[in-house]
Amino acid sequence: MTNRRKFESIAFFIPVLGAVVIMPPIVLMFDRSLHVFGFPMIIAFLFTVWMALIVSAWALSRAAPEFGRRQRADNEPTREADE
Amino acid sequence: MISANVAIATAVAYVIVLFALAYFSDQRARSGRGKFLRSPLIYTLAISVYCTSWTFYGAVGSAARNGLEYLAIYLGPTLVFTGWWFGLRKLVRIGRSQRITSIADLLSSRFGKSGRIAVLVTLIAVTATTPYIALQLKAITSSLQVITGASAVNGAATGAFDEVQLALVIAASMAVFTILFGTRNVDANEQHHGVVAAIAFEAVVKFLALAAVGIFVVFGIGGGFSEVYSRAAEAGVTLEGSEMFSSRWVAINVLAAAAIICLPRQFQITVVENSDERHLRTASWAFPLYLFGMSIFTMPIAIVGLSMLPAGANPDLFVLTLPLTFDQDALALFAFIGGFSSATSMIIIASIALSIMVSNHIVMPLALRTPNSFGLGDGKGVTTLLLNSRRAATVFILALGFIYFWATQESAALAAIGLIAFAGVAQFVPALIAALYWREANAKGALAGLVMGFALWGYTLFLPSFESSSPWVADIVANGAWGIALLKPQALLGMHGLDPLVHSVFWSLFANTFALVTISLATKQSALEQLQSALFVDAFRRPPGGESRFARSSAAINDLFFVAQRVLGYERAAALFDEFAAHTGVQRRALEPTPEFISILEKELAGSIGAASAHVMLSQVVSGDNISLEEVMQMADETQQAIEYSQQLEQTSDELRSTARKLQRANERLRELDQQKDEFLSQVSHEVRTPMTSIRSFSEILLDHQDLSNKERERFLTTIHTESLRLTSLLDEILDLNALERGEQKWINSPTSANAALERAIDVCTPLIRKREMELKLGPPPAEVHVNANPDRLCQVFINLISNAAKYNDADEPFIEVKRSADGQQFRVDIRDNGPGIPASEQKRIFEKFSRGRRGSSSDQTGAGLGLAISREIISNMDGKLELVRRRGRGACFRVTLPVIAEVEAAE
Numbered sequence: 007m008t009n010r011r012k013f014e015s016i017a018f019f020i021p022v023l024g025a026v027v028i029m030p031p032i033v034l035m036f037d038r039s040l041h042v043f044g045f046p047m048i049i050a051f052l053f054t055v056w057m058a059l060i061v062s063a064w065a066l067s068r069a070a071p072e073f074g075r076r077q078r079a080d081n082e083p084t085r086e087a088d089e
Numbered sequence: 090m091i092s093a094n095v096a097i098a099t100a101v102a103y104v105i106v107l108f109a110l111a112y113f114s115d116q117r118a119r120s121g122r123g124k125f126l127r128s129p130l131i132y133t134l135a136i137s138v139y140c141t142s143w144t145f146y147g148a149v150g151s152a153a154r155n156g157l158e159y160l161a162i163y164l165g166p167t168l169v170f171t172g173w174w175f176g177l178r179k180l181v182r183i184g185r186s187q188r189i190t191s192i193a194d195l196l197s198s199r200f201g202k203s204g205r206i207a208v209l210v211t212l213i214a215v216t217a218t219t220p221y222i223a224l225q226l227k228a229i230t231s232s233l234q235v236i237t238g239a240s241a242v243n244g245a246a247t248g249a250f251d252e253v254q255l256a257l258v259i260a261a262s263m264a265v266f267t268i269l270f271g272t273r274n275v276d277a278n279e280q281h282h283g284v285v286a287a288i289a290f291e292a293v294v295k296f297l298a299l300a301a302v303g304i305f306v307v308f309g310i311g312g313g314f315s316e317v318y319s320r321a322a323e324a325g326v327t328l329e330g331s332e333m334f335s336s337r338w339v340a341i342n343v344l345a346a347a348a349i350i351c352l353p354r355q356f357q358i359t360v361v362e363n364s365d366e367r368h369l370r371t372a373s374w375a376f377p378l379y380l381f382g383m384s385i386f387t388m389p390i391a392i393v394g395l396s397m398l399p400a401g402a403n404p405d406l407f408v409l410t411l412p413l414t415f416d417q418d419a420l421a422l423f424a425f426i427g428g429f430s431s432a433t434s435m436i437i438i439a440s441i442a443l444s445i446m447v448s449n450h451i452v453m454p455l456a457l458r459t460p461n462s463f464g465l466g467d468g469k470g471v472t473t474l475l476l477n478s479r480r481a482a483t484v485f486i487l488a489l490g491f492i493y494f495w496a497t498q499e500s501a502a503l504a505a506i507g508l509i510a511f512a513g514v515a516q517f518v519p520a521l522i523a524a525l526y527w528r529e530a531n532a533k534g535a536l537a538g539l540v541m542g543f544a545l546w547g548y549t550l551f552l553p554s555f556e557s558s559s560p561w562v563a564d565i566v567a568n569g570a571w572g573i574a575l576l577k578p579q580a581l582l583g584m585h586g587l588d589p590l591v592h593s594v595f596w597s598l599f600a601n602t603f604a605l606v607t608i609s610l611a612t613k614q615s616a617l618e619q620l621q622s623a624l625f626v627d628a629f630r631r632p633p634g635g636e637s638r639f640a641r642s643s644a645a646i647n648d649l650f651f652v653a654q655r656v657l658g659y660e661r662a663a664a665l666f667d668e669f670a671a672h673t674g675v676q677r678r679a680l681e682p683t684p685e686f687i688s689i690l691e692k693e694l695a696g697s698i699g700a701a702s703a704h705v706m707l708s709q710v711v712s713g714d715n716i717s718l719e720e721v722m723q724m725a726d727e728t729q730q731a732i733e734y735s736q737q738l739e740q741t742s743d744e745l746r747s748t749a750r751k752l753q754r755a756n757e758r759l760r761e762l763d764q765q766k767d768e769f770l771s772q773v774s775h776e777v778r779t780p781m782t783s784i785r786s787f788s789e790i791l792l793d794h795q796d797l798s799n800k801e802r803e804r805f806l807t808t809i810h811t812e813s814l815r816l817t818s819l820l821d822e823i824l825d826l827n828a829l830e831r832g833e834q835k836w837i838n839s840p841t842s843a844n845a846a847l848e849r850a851i852d853v854c855t856p857l858i859r860k861r862e863m864e865l866k867l868g869p870p871p872a873e874v875h876v877n878a879n880p881d882r883l884c885q886v887f888i889n890l891i892s893n894a895a896k897y898n899d900a901d902e903p904f905i906e907v908k909r910s911a912d913g914q915q916f917r918v919d920i921r922d923n924g925p926g927i928p929a930s931e932q933k934r935i936f937e938k939f940s941r942g943r944r945g946s947s948s949d950q951t952g953a954g955l956g957l958a959i960s961r962e963i964i965s966n967m968d969g970k971l972e973l974v975r976r977r978g979r980g981a982c983f984r985v986t987l988p989v990i991a992e993v994e995a996a997e
Contacts, residue, residue, distance in 0.1 A: 014174065021172035028164055028342070033334045044315020046328045049388065052160055056167060056381055063171045063374035070174060070370060 010071050017070075020062045027055050091418050093237040097255075099422060100233075100429055104262055107287045107433070111270045115283030126282045127364040129371035134289035135358045136376050137296075139166065139349060140383055141221075141435040142228035143507040145295055145428045148384065150405035152391035156326060156333050158341060163384050165345030167377040173369050177359065179525055180350065181369060183628045184360035188696035191446045192356040192517060198700035199524040199625045200532035201618035207450035207701050209536065210517065213543050214353045214446060215486065216551070217513030218439050220506040222490030223497065225432035226256040235409050236425045253495055260491040263436045264484050271441040272479040280362050281441065288358070288438060291430040296382060298427020302408050303386025305420055306393050310411075317389040324396035326388075337588045344508060344594060347515035353442035354435060361442075436487070444482035449699035452478035457705050471655040475698060497558065509550050512594055516542035519602040523609070528626045531618055534609030542601030549578045550593035646680050649690060652706055656694050665693060769938060772954075776819055780812040787812075822955045826938065829962040836966055840875040840990055841883060843916045847909065850887030857895050864904040871911040876987040878967040886960040886971070890920045890983050893956065898924035900979070916989050919974065921982035932973055936961045 026032060036051035043050065117123035125131070144162070151159040169176060180195075189195045193214065197207035230252045270283045311317040321328050349355055363369075394407030402410055408428065412421040456474055519538050523530035555562040569576035579589045581596055614622065646666075653662035663677075669686055670677040680686070687707065694703035787805045791797070797805070851867065858865055876883075894905045900923045908919040927935055938958045957971075964971040969987035976982045 017172070017174040021168045024171060025168050025342075029339055030334045033338075037329050037334060039329050041315075041318070044313070044318060046318055046321065048157065048329050049318070052157065052164070053381070053385070056164065056377070059167055059171050060374050060377045060381060063173070063377060066171070066174070067370040067373050073178070073366070 013066075013069055013071060017066050020059070020066065024055065024059045024062075028052065091236050091238075091422055093233070096233055096236050096422065096425060099426060103426055103429065104266070104433070107290070108266060108269070110290055111266070111283035111287040113283075114286035115270060115281075118282035123282055126286055129365075129368040129375075131285060131289045132358075132363065132368040133372040133375040133379065134292040135285045135362065136355070136372055137292040137379050137383075138288050138354050138358055138434045138438045139352075140292075140295065140380070140431055141507075142225050142232075142428050142432040143221075144383065145299060145431040146228055146232065146405050146408055147507065148387045149391045149394065149407045150403070152388045153326065153395055153404035153407070156328060157388070158333060158338065159387060160384060161338055161341035162345045163377075163380040165342040165347075166349035167380060168342075169346045169349050170373050170377050173373040176350070176525075177369055177373075178366065179628055181360055181363050181366045183525070183625055185363065185366060186628065187624065187700065188692045190361060190449060190696065190699050191442060192351060192353060192360075192521075193446045193450050194695070194699045194701075195356075195360075196517065196520050196524060196535060197450070198695070199621055200520075200530075200535045201615050201621055202701045202704045203532040203536070204450070204454050204701045204705075206520075206532060206536055206539065207446075207699065208454075209539050209543070211443075211446040211450045213513060213516060213539065215443055215489070216543075216547075217510040218353055218443055219486065219489045219493050220497075221510045222436055222439060222487065223494035224506050225436050226259060226490060226494045227498070229259055229429055229432050230255050232406065232409055232425055232428050235406050236413065236421055252498070256494055257491060259433075260436075260487045263433060263440065264487045266433075267437055267440045267444070267483045267487075268480045271437070272444065272476055272483065280364060284437060284441065285358070285362050288434045291434040292379070295427040295431045295434075296379065298423050298430075299383060299386065299408070301420060302412060302424045302427075303390060305415075305417060306411055307386060307389045310397070310415055311389060311393045314389065317392050320396050321392050324392045326392050326395060328388075335588075336591045340588075340591045340594045341508065344511040344515050347518045348511040351514040351517040351521065352439075352510070353446065353514070354438035357438055357442035357445075436490070440483050440486045443486045444479045445699075447482035447485070448475060448478040449702055452482070453698050453702040454705070457702060471698075472658050475656070505554055508590060509554055512550050512590065512597065513543075513546050515594070516546055516597060516601055519598065519605050523605060524622075524625055525628075526626060527609075528622050529614070530605065530609045530622070531612060531614040533612045534605045534607075537608045538601040538603075538605030541604045542597045545581075545597040545600050546593060549581060549596055550590065553578050553589065649687070649707075653690060653694070656697055656703075656706070665690070772938065773823060776954075777816065780816040780819070784809050784812045784816070819955075822959060826955055826959050826962060829959065829966065836879065838877045838879055838967060841878040841880045843874060843876045843878070843883070843911075843918075843987060844870055844909070846878070846880050846883040847887050847907070847918060850884045850891060851907070853884075853888050854891040854895065857892055858905065861895055861898070861903065863895060863898065864902070866904055866906040868906070868908040868910075871909055871916075874911045874916050874989045876916050876967065876969070877990050878969075878987065879963075882963045883967065886963050886985065887918070887920075889956045889960050890985070894920055894922035894924065894981070894983075898922045898980075900924060911989060914989055916987045918985045919982055920985075921976070921980055923978075923980040926979055926981045927973065935973060936971075 033048075033051070037048050040047040045053075114123060114126055118126050148159045148162070183189065184195065187195075187198055189198065191211075193207045193210035196210050197203050200206050233255065234252070267284075270287070271281055307314060307317055318328075350359070359372075390407050390411065391404060394402065394404060394411055398407070398410060398414060408424050409421055412418075412424060453475070456478075516539060519542070520530075520535040523535065552562060553566045556566050557563070566578055568574070569578075574580075575582050579592055581592070584592060584596075587595070650662060650666055653665065656662075657665065666677050666680060669689065670680045673680070675681075691703050691707050694706060697703075698706070787809045791802065791805055851865070855865075891905060891907070895903075898905070902923075904923055906919075906921045908921070910917050936957050938955055961971045964985060964987070967987060969985060971983065971985050974982045974984045
């Protein structure tokens with residue numbers, strides 16, 4: 007399924023990109039004495055990346071293919087069968 | 090200030106609310122009405138048990154001291170949750186499908202249900218978590234001291250209450266709560282809806298409390314975010330250019346990412362308490378959002394606290410002291426309750442998670458080894474044992490936490506315990522990742538990795554945390570163990586200049602991973618490990634119910650039921666058996682202990698007592714191998730198929746090889762023949778050219794010189810004639826040989842007198858022999874025999890042999906010796922001369938076309954070199970043999986052998 011593959015690629019790419027962006031050397035580019043809307047640049051940067059990650063996660067959760075199955079009552083034997 | 094009584098009463102009231110909430114939630118869940126309790130929102134809020142009092146109070150302190158470092162504690166988990174599709178989803182799927190009860194159970198189950206791994210992981214978890222529980226107790230007592238004015242804000246420690254006593258009371262009430270709601274029964278999946286509801290409630294309380302304080306600080310007294318941040322430098326907080334984004338920043342991010350999965354309480358909530366894996370969808374963004382909300386006010390509170398409170402105030406308690414200083418007692422009380430709730434939620438979940446681990450992986454295996462110790466006669470033996478051991482474990486863990494708190498209350502050892510605990514549980518990460526994604530990882534590797542990681546963590550991070558409270562530890566940190574500098578805990582093997590945390594994280598995780606990988610590669614997996622690794626690594630590909638790890642066996646259904654009811658209780662066991670019976674369409678009594686059923690039963694038991702114990706228990710009942718017969722057959726089948734396939738391949742390639750060899754040989758033969766043909770043609774051209782040249786030159790002389798004498802003219806014409814004859818005979822010979830070789834010529838053999846043919850040949854050759862003045866030694870004739878031959882052709886062969894012997898003989902007294910003999914079988918003629926003979930190098934080629942002896946080629950008596958080839962062809966057409974015979978002395982000897990035919994035949 008192409009859509010699923012595409013989704014998985016994006017779902018993999020986003021956290022990796024997020025990790026790269028908040029690590030040196032990229033984070034160091036924003037570690038300077040400037041202010042953005044009254045916030046120190048580094049704080050504005052980190053919180054923006056953070057919010058972007060949250061929004062991406064939200065978008066991913068909307069785009070994610072069906073998975074999982076509601077479990078029946080607790081005491082029943084469960085056998086997983088999906089995907 | 091708030092009186093101690095009010096504060097304590099509020100806390101008690103809060104705890105009562107928690108109890109009530111948990112109780113009613115449990116009731117609702119039991120009666121099946123608790124749909125709301127299984128919502129993604131509750132799940133997400135419960136995950137925020139991550140935010141403990143260390144976060145609630147400590148983050149502000151960390152911000153005041155270390156700047157933005159505290160953010161890494163939240164960014165790491167944010168990344169893990171953003172990547173939920175690959176990590177958490179698989180973890181939750183496995184946790185649910187394998188009925189995992191704890192992280193120890195997960196790793197043990199994956200690595201062949203290894204009891205050792207379970208014990209080790211439990212040990213690490215308890216070691217790393219106990220100080221953390223102590224830290225929560227410390228946070229509660231310190232915050233109570235502050236809020237009641239009993240401590241350091243104004244420097245007067247009045248000691249309005251006994252700190253230790255208070256901690257004891259809190260620990261005890263948490264124990265009661267955990268026992269009541271965490272160990273009510275040994276639930277399938279270890280899900281505790283009441284507890285989860287209470288934790289979700291606490292998550293809301295602590296968020297609201299922190300947000301209230303944050304809003305008050307930023308907008309009430311700080312004048313908004315920009316105003317607050319503009320005071321950062323003045324307050325002594327360096328936000329930028331602080332070289333903070335170094336290896337320590339990376340390390341903390343990694344540790345926090347590890348902790349969000351590996352901390353026992355996080356694993357408990359995220360994996361074990363998960364009631365629907367689709368809840369991850371919501372949690373993936375909602376939990377990071379919660380963290381975002383929790384940390385947005387942290388830095389402003391730190392800045393305002395530093396700039397407005399008297400110097401020396403403890404930044405760890407700014408959340409309380411700021412409202413107090415500005416006479417916001419109600420807000421301070423709310424903040425106190427927020428901190429209290431973050432502490433209690435951590436204590437509750439951590440003690441539940443740890444008590445499950447301790448009872449399942451330490452108490453149960455011990456009990457199973459001594460089966461008599463748990464009342465075999467009593468059907469409820471195991472259930473009771475489990476519940477009691479879990480209760481005892483809860484008390485034990487909380488007691489341990491309290492003792493730790495009591496022992497270290499005067500020291501600063503607790504302050505750094507948050508990251509130390511993170512680093513401790515991060516030792517599970519290599520094994521965990523390998524468990525989920527690396528098929529070849531095995532129990533020995535995982536065990537070695539955990540031991541290495543745990544040991545190095547203990548030595549390089551945990552031990553040095555006692556530096557300030559123990560002179561002995563301080564000495565080791567300063568000089569290394571036994572005074573060996575290379576063993577300095579914070580500069581191991583001379584690795585210096587690193588932050589101690591980074592140093593420890595590097596060494597422990599490096600050694601851990603290295604041991605895991607190398608030992609996994611160097612050793613083999615057991616059969617059970619192979620099966621488990623497939624179940625884990627291919628969690629999303631597994632067909633339903635496809636795993637059955639017991640052979641179809643002699644297990645009686647009664648025995649299984651007995652075991653099941655001992656663990657699950659009569660009702661649940663009966664329900665389980667009935668359900669499966671209904672599923673297969675038979676009565677419970679007629680139920681077959683199929684591998685499928687045993688597998689389901691084992692999982693069900695694992696949900697209560699852990700995979701390793703469940704496996705041991707069922708193994709006691711089910712006599713049989715670990716692998717079902719079908720699986721053995723299947724594995725054997727696959728192996729067989731592989732072998733057959735490779736044999737086929739081998740066969741095919743053998744055939745190909747032999748065909749290729751044959752082709753190669755045929756090709757060589759063709760080349761040879763081609764070369765022979767070329768040689769033949771060039772020989773023929775050469776042979777033809779010589780007479781042609783003389784014919785042409787002599788006829789030119791005749792044409793050009795009309796004045797030649799008749800005599801001369803005649804001589805030239807004779808030469809032309811001779812040469813023409815030679816040419817004709819050459820061409821005849823070639824045609825002859827060609828015809829002979831192809832068998833085209835009509836060949837009629839008839840009974841012939843061999844002697845007569847020989848006599849005729851001698852007669853023909855006599856003039857030549859005489860001319861050469863040679864002696865002919867003719868042996869006596871044998872009895873008259875007949876051979877099947879063409880008389881003219883046979884004669885031709887003899888003439889050829891005799892004339893050759895005559896032509897090439899340059900001896901002083903030349904002779905030709907002809908010997909003949911005959912018996913009932915063969916007629917044999919040897920024709921020998923005393924000429925130069927044939928050199929060994931030419932003997933092989935002598936019968937080939939155009940091959941003349943070396944002497945022969947220089948002689949004027951040259952033939953075309955076809956005589957012997959033709960002769961041999963002729964003799965072979967008569968089923969005879971022409972060969973060169975080795976003899977001593979000068980000369981050559983050719984022998985003709987022909988089979989003799991019976992007289993009767995000859996007469997016909």
